[in-house]
Amino acid sequence: MKEILQKSLQGLSSPSEKYNALREGLQHLLLKILDDMGYFKDLSFVGGTALRIIYDLRRFSEDMDFSLQRPRDSHFDFRKMLESIIRQLEIYGLPVDTKVKEAGAVQGVFLRFKGILQEFKISRREGEKLAIKLEVDTNPPLGARHESRILQKEFLLTVIHHDLPTLFAGKLLAFLYRAYTKGRDVYDLIWYLSRKTRVNRTFFENGLFQSTGEKLSWSQKQLIETVTAKVEALDMEVARKDVFPFLDDPTEVRLFDKILIQGLIKNIAFDSDSY
Numbered sequence: 001m002k003e004i005l006q007k008s009l010q011g012l013s014s015p016s017e018k019y020n021a022l023r024e025g026l027q028h029l030l031l032k033i034l035d036d037m038g039y040f041k042d043l044s045f046v047g048g049t050a051l052r053i054i055y056d057l058r059r060f061s062e063d064m065d066f067s068l069q070r071p072r073d074s075h076f077d078f079r080k081m082l083e084s085i086i087r088q089l090e091i092y093g094l095p096v097d098t099k100v101k102e103a104g105a106v107q108g109v110f111l112r113f114k115g116i117l118q119e120f121k122i123s124r125r126e127g128e129k130l131a132i133k134l135e136v137d138t139n140p141p142l143g144a145r146h147e148s149r150i151l152q153k154e155f156l157l158t159v160i161h162h163d164l165p166t167l168f169a170g171k172l173l174a175f176l177y178r179a180y181t182k183g184r185d186v187y188d189l190i191w192y193l194s195r196k197t198r199v200n201r202t203f204f205e206n207g208l209f210q211s212t213g214e215k216l217s218w219s220q221k222q223l224i225e226t227v228t229a230k231v232e233a234l235d236m237e238v239a240r241k242d243v244f245p246f247l248d249d250p251t252e253v254r255l256f257d258k259i260l261i262q263g264l265i266k267n268i269a270f271d272s273d274s275y
Contacts, residue, residue: 001029001092004154006120016245018122020060023130026094026113027053027064028153030134033088034081035157042076043136044069044146045161046170048184051191054149054161058248059187063133067140067162078107078136085111085134097129105139141173141210143202165271168192169204176226177211181235183243183256189227190255193264199223201270220269227268231261 008025012018027049034040047065051057068076082098089096089111099110112131117123145163150156162170171192175185208216218226240253247253255261 001094002119005029008154009120015122018120019117019130020246022116022120022122023062023132024052024060025154026130026132028151028155028157029089029092029094030064030085030111030132031151031159032155032157033085035159037081037084037088039081040158040160042068042070043160044144045159046137046167048188050161050167051188053151053153054159055164057188057191058252059184059243059246060248061184061246063135065135065137067137067144069144069146069160071139071142076136076138078102078138082109106135106137108133108135141203141206143200143206145200145203163200164192164195165198165200166203168197169200169207172199172204172227173207173211176230181238181242183239183241184246186231186234186236186239186256186261187243187247187252189231190261190264193261193268196267198269198271201272204270218270223270224265224268227265228262231258231265234258 005022005025008021009018012021031045031053034043043066045054045065046067047063048057048059048061049064052059052061082100086096086098094116095114096111097114098112101108110131110133112129114129117128117130118126144166146160147163148158148160150158161167171185171188175189178185205215205217208214208218236256236258240256243256244250244253
């Protein structure tokens with residue numbers, strides 16, 4: 001397995017390029033492990049890393065986010081899954097130490113790969129580790145729709161993931177209710193809008209209920225106005241600085257333009273609406 005990962009770094013020169021490529025290769029490997037162990041019968045792959053790996057989003061992503069297909073499934077055991085992942089990584093010669101977070105509905109772990117940055121000559125700092133955060137939302141909003149896809153990466157694997165309207169609904173909820181400016185949210189918003197992706201209304205409204213405690217049903221006009229107001233309030237310089245290290249093409253920060261984004265927002269719609 002290390003030989004496969006090493007091969008993915010060929011042709012790359014800078015440490016940052018190699019770091020990003022190695023992290024992505026390890027993300028592919030974690031998906032393979034979950035697939036091999038049958039965990040996609042329980043999990044759905046979501047978030048920015050899902051967009052990157054499945055849809056070739058042109059930015060890197062640090063975290064791997066998953067959602068239970070059946071919320072609060074009593075049969076899902078996060079600790080048991082984690083033990084299986086660690087054991088399989090050790091078989092591949094990739095030992096990790098972990099920091100687990102299980103408070104609330106979101107259960108997570110930092111997988112910190114020991115010695116791999118030094119072995120692959122990406123870092124000379126003794127003790128520096130490459131970390132990947134893996135999280136599972138055990139109580140996601142109801143109404144998600146799922147798809148199955150075979151991926152050809154360093155190896156073939158199958159993943160279950162939210163469909164694009166559901167992924168977009170999840171991103172909108174994060175974008176609207178996150179307490180700070182995250183440039184990766186803005187980049188993903190531009191990506192969805194440029195594809196004219198519809199929003200899964202059921203998932204979005206159930207997510208609103210989780211966020212606000214109120215049963216809300218938004219019109220297309222309210223959705224447009226709310227997203228527009230959020231974009232208008234953004235500190236674009238902060239957003240650009242946040243996303244810059246993660247871009248395949250750093251010149252794409254030019255897209256962080258409020259007028260450009262607001263022009264795209266005019267066509268946003270729920271999947272139950274018509275233009």
